[in-house]
Amino acid sequence: MSRHTSLQVGGPADYLVFPRDLEELQAVLLLAQEKGIPFFVLGHGSNLLVRDEGYRGMVISLASACSRYDFMEDRVKAGAAVPLPWLAREFARRGYKGLEFAAGIPGTLGGAIFMNAGAFGSYIGELVIEVVTMDLQGCCRIRPHTELNFSYRWSNFQDEDVIILEAALALQPGNREEIERNMEDMLNERAARHPHQPSAGSVFRNPPGGAGYLIEQAGLKGMAVGGALISPQHGNFIVNTGNATATDVLSLISIARDKVREKFGIELEPEIRVIGGNGKNRGEIE
Ligand SMILES: Cc1cc2nc3c(=O)[nH]c(=O)nc-3n(C[C@H](O)[C@H](O)[C@H](O)COP(=O)(O)OP(=O)(O)OC[C@H]3O[C@@H](n4cnc5c(N)ncnc54)[C@H](O)[C@@H]3O)c2cc1C
Secondary structure (H helix, E strand, C coil), X not given: CCCCCCCCCCCCEEEEECCCCHHHHHHHHHHHHHHCCCEXXXXXXXXXXXXXXXXXXXXXXXXXXXXXXXXXXXXXXXECCCEHHHHHHHHHHCCEECCHHHHHCCCEHHHHHHHCCEECCEEHHHHEEEEEEEECXXXXXXXXXXXXXXXCCEEHHHHCCEEEEEEEEECEECCHXXXXXXXXXXXXXHHHHCCCCCCCCECECCCCCCHHHHHHHCCCCCCEECCEEECCCCCCEEEECCCCXXXXXXXXXXXXXXXXXXXXXXXXXXXXXXXXXXXXCCECCC
């Protein structure tokens, strides 16, 4: 899985499947149920830490089945596998505002909705009109906005066993030049603030004050375990300097949590999803 995650660590999965369409996805889900094979859906792997033991189950990529999009009068319908930065640029190019914040978030639309990805005070849930899902029996449903819940890096999908297939996002016309300028400003700010080595973005959810600040104040910036490093540039990023293992990253996570708890009495909660090992597969971390 090191080849399929932005952090570039993690052992192999038993199966990696790319259903070509929704019928094949249905068949794959039914097969997984029948054979008792655990599975999870992979977006761009930009918020994932797969353990070194790998994943004893099936990883499903929607790259082929859910990559279509359609710009309509008041909304865009886009497949879960559509890359978020591409969608943000397309909004800007067509003169629609509201998605500039997402141009630098390296995930898919499905992963962004699942995580309620956000930046600069905005988040994807604000634009979502409806989401199309498939349940484990292969049944599709349209979920209107009234059935959806979004809060900081959380969506109702984190508590449900469904696959996000597609979403409709609201289109709000704006001034194209202004939107593009706004987007470039945000991209420049990120480029200056964020490290450029492989990472999974912010490791911890931000408590008041910010996880990066607390980690810095605990004296942990620049600390390394094996090939994993708490970025000297941004305390809430753990980067892979070349030969990191998932165990190295998990050690740094554990050290950061212990030190911040000790010094400030604050419990840092991981934002990244940890997959594999111990039969755990839905993103839990102990
Ligand atoms: C350099 C960098 C910067 C980042 N900056 C930000 C930022 O500013 N703001 C922010 O919020 N995040 C940020 N992230 C984190 C990450 O990009 C987001 O969380 C993103 O939304 C994850 O999308 P993904 O497609 O990569 O999902 P993945 O990492 O592949 O998966 C994340 C979770 O979503 C689930 N999932 C994915 N697709 C589906 C689907 N179709 N149906 C059901 N479940 C699904 C997966 O099973 C997994 O549990 C950053 C990451 C990096 C590497």
